[in-house]
Amino acid sequence: xxxxxxxxxxxxxxxxxxxxxxxxxxxxxxxxxxxxxxxxxxxxxxxxxxxxxxxxxxxxxxxxxxxxxxxxxxxxxxxxxxxxxxxxxxxxxxxxxxxxxxxxxxxxxxxxxxxxxxxxxxxxxxxxxxxxxxxxxxxxxxxxxxxxxxxxxxxxxxxxxxxxxxxxxxxxxxxxxxxxxxxxxxxxxxxxxxxxxxxxxxxxxxxxxxxxxxxxxxxxxxxxxxxxxxxxxxxxxxxxxxxxxxxxxxxxxxxxxx
Numbered sequence: 001x002x003x004x005x006x007x008x009x010x011x012x013x014x015x016x017x018x019x020x021x022x023x024x025x026x027x028x029x030x031x032x033x034x035x036x037x038x039x040x041x042x043x044x045x046x047x048x049x050x051x052x053x054x055x056x057x058x059x060x061x062x063x064x065x066x067x068x069x070x071x072x073x074x075x076x077x078x079x080x081x082x083x084x085x086x087x088x089x090x091x092x093x094x095x096x097x098x099x100x101x102x103x104x105x106x107x108x109x110x111x112x113x114x115x116x117x118x119x120x121x122x123x124x125x126x127x128x129x130x131x132x133x134x135x136x137x138x139x140x141x142x143x144x145x146x147x148x149x150x151x152x153x154x155x156x157x158x159x160x161x162x163x164x165x166x167x168x169x170x171x172x173x174x175x176x177x178x179x180x181x182x183x184x185x186x187x188x189x190x191x192x193x194x195x196x197x198x199x200x201x202x203x204x205x206x207x208x209x210x211x212x213x214x215x216x217x218x219x220x221x222x223x224x225x226x227x228x229x230x231x232x233x234x235x236x237x238x239x240x241x242x243x244x245x246x247x248x249x250x251x252x253x254x255x256x257x258x
Contacts, residue, residue, distance in 0.1 A: 003019060059071075072097070083114060083117070098121065098123060138168065142165050199225070204219055206244050211246065
């Protein structure tokens with residue numbers, strides 16, 4: 001396949017899937033010319049984007065290696081993380097929620113999921129879909145990947161939303177949130193405070209340079225009832241490097257008013 005282009009009328013965007021120039025077997029999903037997702041079709045266990053690799057590192061430790069989990073993806077994109085879980089944790093039950101109803105069909109036409117994948121696609125708003133995606137207390141990972149800085153949907157930034165998502169989590173489950181932000185990290189700090197008001201334990205994973213608050217980029221927030229201390233060493237070793245890992249205390253210091 002040389003790629004595909006299509007105008008997604010319901011979302012009002014031009015979507016394109018084209019070969020990646022840097023990785024063998026890689027494909028890039030772009031919306032209105034902006035890169036949105038990367039998929040290594042030949043090796044779905046490999047993740048190209050740094051922030052998503054950090055989320056993959058969380059997936060790697062939330063349960064014993066290779067064992068199936070239950071995951072809910074709020075923001076489907078090209079289903080990169082869902083493919084990763086299907087490849088590394090066969091038998092996992094997953095739900096992917098995407099607000100652009102035509103996008104998943106377009107993606108799957110070009111890049112089908114690996115054989116045996118159990119991924120249910122739901123076309124809906126991320127928050128509206130929460131009561132219907134899984135029973136309370138049954139989900140190991142809820143991944144939110146819809147933010148684009150201050151342009152984020154307001155109803156997905158509220159404590160009540162995080163509270164609704166938290167109800168889905170199993171006792172050892174986690175919510176992981178990709179937060180892209182400008183230098184200063186004002187939006188990130190706001191979201192970190194909101195998550196800390198809902199979850200007993202919230203950590204941050206990011207390129208160490210971003211923790212100076214002097215650069216724009218993507219940071220990952222991880223929330224749960226209690227994040228095991230041994231995870232910190234695992235995240236630091238897994239990279240991408242230089243890997244910055246902040247526990248609850250460190251995150252509190254980062255987002256303190258300056």
